[in-house]
Amino acid sequence: MAVLYGTKVGMTRVFDGDQVVPVTVIECTPNEVVQVKTKDHDGADALKVAVGARKKNTSKAVAGEFKKAGVELRSFLKEVPVQGEAKAGAKLTVSLLDAAKLCNIIGWNKGRGFAGVMKRHNFSGHKATHGTMGHRTPGSVGCRMDPGKTFKGQRMAGRFGSEQTTIKNLKIVSIDAEKNLVIVKGAIPGPNGGLIAITQN
Amino acid sequence: MDLLAHVAQSSLRKEALGAFAVGDTVNVHTRIKEGDKERVQVFNGTVIAKSRGQGPINATFTVRRVVAGEGVERIFPSHSPKVVQVEVVRKGAVRRAKLYYLRDRVGKATKVKELMVNEAVAPAAK
Numbered sequence: 001m002a003v004l005y006g007t008k009v010g011m012t013r014v015f016d017g018d019q020v021v022p023v024t025v026i027e028c029t030p031n032e033v034v035q036v037k038t039k040d041h042d043g044a045d046a047l048k049v050a051v052g053a054r055k056k057n058t059s060k061a062v063a064g065e066f067k068k069a070g071v072e073l074r075s076f077l078k079e080v081p082v083q084g085e086a087k088a089g090a091k092l093t094v095s096l097l098d099a100a101k102l103c104n105i106i107g108w109n110k111g112r113g114f115a116g117v118m119k120r121h122n123f124s125g126h127k128a129t130h131g132t133m134g135h136r137t138p139g140s141v142g143c144r145m146d147p148g149k150t151f152k153g154q155r156m157a158g159r160f161g162s163e164q165t166t167i168k169n170l171k172i173v174s175i176d177a178e179k180n181l182v183i184v185k186g187a188i189p190g191p192n193g194g195l196i197a198i199t200q201n
Numbered sequence: 202m203d204l205l206a207h208v209a210q211s212s213l214r215k216e217a218l219g220a221f222a223v224g225d226t227v228n229v230h231t232r233i234k235e236g237d238k239e240r241v242q243v244f245n246g247t248v249i250a251k252s253r254g255q256g257p258i259n260a261t262f263t264v265r266r267v268v269a270g271e272g273v274e275r276i277f278p279s280h281s282p283k284v285v286q287v288e289v290v291r292k293g294a295v296r297r298a299k300l301y302y303l304r305d306r307v308g309k310a311t312k313v314k315e316l317m318v319n320e321a322v323a324p325a326a327k
Contacts, residue, residue, distance in 0.1 A: 012205045013258060014212040018232070018282050025208050176208075183208055 002096040002200045003080040004028050005051035006182065008107070010192045014173065014183075023173050026105075026182045026196055029053075030091035034069040034077060045082050049092060050074035052195060076195065094175050094182055097200055102169045103182075106197040107189035111162035121155040165189040209258035214280045221262075223248050223300060224293025224313045229264055229277060230286040241285060244275055247293065247313055249300040251279075265303060267311060272304060292316035 006028030014021050035048040050066060052075035058066075066073050069088040084092045097103065117123040117138040125136050138157070142150040171185040182198060190196065221227050229244045246266030254260045260279040265272060277284050293313035303311055 009204045012209045012256060014209060015280070015282055020278070020281070023208065025204055027204060179204065179207065181204065181208065 001081050002083055002100070004092060004094065004096055004198045005031050005049070005076070005078055006196050006198060007052065008188060008190055008192055008194050008196050011187065021173060021185055022187070023183050023185055024188050026184065026188070026198065028094050028180050028182055028198070030093045030180065031080070032069070032071045032074070033086070033088055033090045033092070034065055034071055035088060036086050037079070046079050047082055047086060048077055048079055050076070051078055052076045094177055094180055097172065097175060097182060097198065100172055100200040102200070103172055103184065104199045104201070105167045105170055105184065105188045106199065107165055107194060109161055109163055109165045109189040110191050112160040114158060115160035116157045117155060120157065120160045206256055209256060212258055212280060218279065218284065218287045219289070221248060221287050221289050222292070223251055223298055224295030224316070225289050226291040226293065226313070227264060228288040228290060229275075229284065230288065231277070232283050232285055245290070246273075246275075247300070247303065249274070249303055250298070
């Protein structure tokens with residue numbers, strides 16, 4: 001299983017024969033191995049990799065991890081399965097996906113803040129005119145004396161978005177090893193510049 | 202934007218479609234599939250807009266014609282492989298980049314004045 005982190009660059013289109021293909025471009029600058037975890041020592045075999053562009057502030061404790069591996073500061077440390085060369089300082093590149101035709105994309109969708117029920121749960125809302133006082137209000141949330149309470153799970157306004165979202169079986173259109181690009185067909189979650197994980201079974 | 206342009210680069214048209222401007226009357230040749238046969242269809246009309254889009258790959262142009270009293274507009278992606286050729290039938294003399302005002306006109310008023318180039322003065326323009 002290959003797991004590679006990258007950032008969403010944006011969408012464009014390419015022509016495949018006569019067909020237009022909507023594509024999303026993901027830039028995967030080489031994920032650098034910071035630490036090799038072993039089953040004996042850490043409980044599981046895994047790699048700790050540095051991903052993303054450099055963050056503004058890195059604590060000295062975290063910066064020490066990068067320094068030990070001889071890797072430049074990056075914004076995230078992520079754990080991935082053992083793949084490629086398992087050695088601190090090794091680089092995981094898009095070549096891991098060379099043989100793949102399909103991939104899964106894990107992203108974090110756009111945050112919408114505290115959203116009302118119409119946006120968050122696709123409620124219909126109420127009339128705009130004819131004396132209506134509430135236009136986007138949820139309406140009733142329960143019954144009367146019996147059951148005398150609002151049932152759990154009642155859909156209401158609240159924080160919406162910024163959730164992990166997985167898109168399965170996206171077609172890989174092409175891979176550009178020179179520029180570290182993975183080009184997949186269709187849309188993926190999150191804003192341009194957002195962190196994305198590409199996995200392949 | 203640079204990386205997006207880089208990805209779309211290979212899909213851009215290799216040879217230019219030929220020079221045509223807003224206001225020109227053109228024949229647009231497109232390849233269409235009927236069953237398993239392929240043939241070239243020609244759409245004749247006035248170019249009323251050219252859109253640059255977000256990045257060159259998304260550029261389009263709009264051609265308008267009036268069929269049986271009903272306005273018909275087609276938007277062609279400039280880089281679509283299905284658009285084979287754009288043939289200029291008549292050059293138009295216009296002063297705007299978008300000729301959306303033609304939509305409100307009926308009959309003879311929908312015509313764009315022909316651009317007359319004085320070849321003795323400006324031979325290079327042809």
